[in-house]
Amino acid sequence: MKPSLRALAVLLMVAAPATAQETLQPPAAFDSITDQTARSAALFEEMGKVLQSPRCLNCHPVTGGPTQGDDMHKHMPPVVRGEADFGAPGMNCSTCHGSENVSFATGPGSIPGHEPWALAPLSMGWQGLSLSDICVQLKDPARNGNRDLEALYKHNATDGLVGWGWEPGEGRTPAPGSQADFAALTRAWIDTGSACPQ
Amino acid sequence: MTTLTVNGKEVTVDLDPDTPLLWVLRDELRLTGTKFGCGVAQCGACTVMLDGMPRRSCITPISTAEGSEVTTIEGMQGPEVTAVQAAWAGIDVPQCGWCQSGQVMSATALLQMVPSPTDEDIDNAMAGNVCRCATYVRIREAIHTAAKTLEG
Numbered sequence: 001m002k003p004s005l006r007a008l009a010v011l012l013m014v015a016a017p018a019t020a021q022e023t024l025q026p027p028a029a030f031d032s033i034t035d036q037t038a039r040s041a042a043l044f045e046e047m048g049k050v051l052q053s054p055r056c057l058n059c060h061p062v063t064g065g066p067t068q069g070d071d072m073h074k075h076m077p078p079v080v081r082g083e084a085d086f087g088a089p090g091m092n093c094s095t096c097h098g099s100e101n102v103s104f105a106t107g108p109g110s111i112p113g114h115e116p117w118a119l120a121p122l123s124m125g126w127q128g129l130s131l132s133d134i135c136v137q138l139k140d141p142a143r144n145g146n147r148d149l150e151a152l153y154k155h156n157a158t159d160g161l162v163g164w165g166w167e168p169g170e171g172r173t174p175a176p177g178s179q180a181d182f183a184a185l186t187r188a189w190i191d192t193g194s195a196c197p198q
Numbered sequence: 199m200t201t202l203t204v205n206g207k208e209v210t211v212d213l214d215p216d217t218p219l220l221w222v223l224r225d226e227l228r229l230t231g232t233k234f235g236c237g238v239a240q241c242g243a244c245t246v247m248l249d250g251m252p253r254r255s256c257i258t259p260i261s262t263a264e265g266s267e268v269t270t271i272e273g274m275q276g277p278e279v280t281a282v283q284a285a286w287a288g289i290d291v292p293q294c295g296w297c298q299s300g301q302v303m304s305a306t307a308l309l310q311m312v313p314s315p316t317d318e319d320i321d322n323a324m325a326g327n328v329c330r331c332a333t334y335v336r337i338r339e340a341i342h343t344a345a346k347t348l349e350g
């Protein structure tokens with residue numbers, strides 16, 4: 001790398017340090033809320049820390065293409081959603097994103113990857129939505145890929161691309177907690193009636 | 199050890215599995231038509247075909263290319279790349295030339311997928327190929343010309 005570029009990279013790293021990873025409270029932390037519906041909504045709010053983390057939001061946009069980074073800036077190079085949520089013909093997501101995170105060979109940082117790697121469908125976009133709206137959308141089979149609550153649990157608990165949020169590679173803050181914590185919250189939220197926050 | 203096919207020839211390399219494919223192409227196989235620019239998937243100069251799809255070789259660890267077919271600018275064949283080459287030469291698209299093998303790879307891939315691309319198709323497909331000499335207007339014109347040639 002040229003010295004000037006290296007200086008720029010160092011500056012960028014100093015300007016945008018990866019913040020420490022947030023944790024998630026376990027379902028038991030909500031036991032003191034006696035009203036079940038209120039407890040359920042509170043559990044969803046805890047899940048919201050994940051749902052609204054940049055790791056999830058960046059690929060759940062409501063218009064255009066993805067954003068990127070902890071500050072959710074416009075994706076560079078500019079990319080579009082494309083017909084299959086996979087970019088434009090000639091420049092699909094896989095032109096750059098491979099099956100795993102790849103550290104840059106020439107300096108700090110990494111390019112994220114996973115198999116598959118694609119945008120969430122438009123019906124599942126939730127950038128800028130309130131947590132309450134995200135909750136309603138998430139439960140709606142017409143918008144959630146025809147998933148019932150159990151399928152939703154399975155998605156949150158086991159899906160690899162969801163799991164990538166906690167292993168995002170150098171330069172990106174992982175989603176709060178762990179996928180197991182997120183799964184436990186989802187389970188508890190469903191078991192308490194899957195209520196949505198107001 | 200990683201074995202892959204490059205321009206129709208099987209090659210085996212004994213390198214750190216994290217070595218970028220671009221390093222292998224340029225430094226080991228001496229296929230220097232593929233260029234190094236940014237090294238961070240931002241410029242497109244290193245574009246090759248990996249199993250028939252455009253791929254930035256600077257962020258492709260050699261381990262992930264095991265068993266794959268790689269085609270570099272030196273090995274490109276077929277009506278699309280022939281039309282692109284002719285259109286490029288016809289209006290002298292390149293200035294310094296540094297970005298151009300990447301541009302040709304992306305343009306060829308686009309025409310393979312969309313035979314008559316609109317300006318928007320071109321902008322979307324070529325958005326990841328930076329030209330520091332700003333030859334964008336000629337690139338777009340040449341892609342349209344190549345598309346017309348392919349229509350016959």
Ligand code: FES
Nearest residue numbers: 235236237242256
């Ligand atoms: S060198 Fe690979 S995209 Fe710039």
Ligand code: FES
Nearest residue numbers: 293295329330331
């Ligand atoms: S022709 Fe000089 S960089 Fe494109």
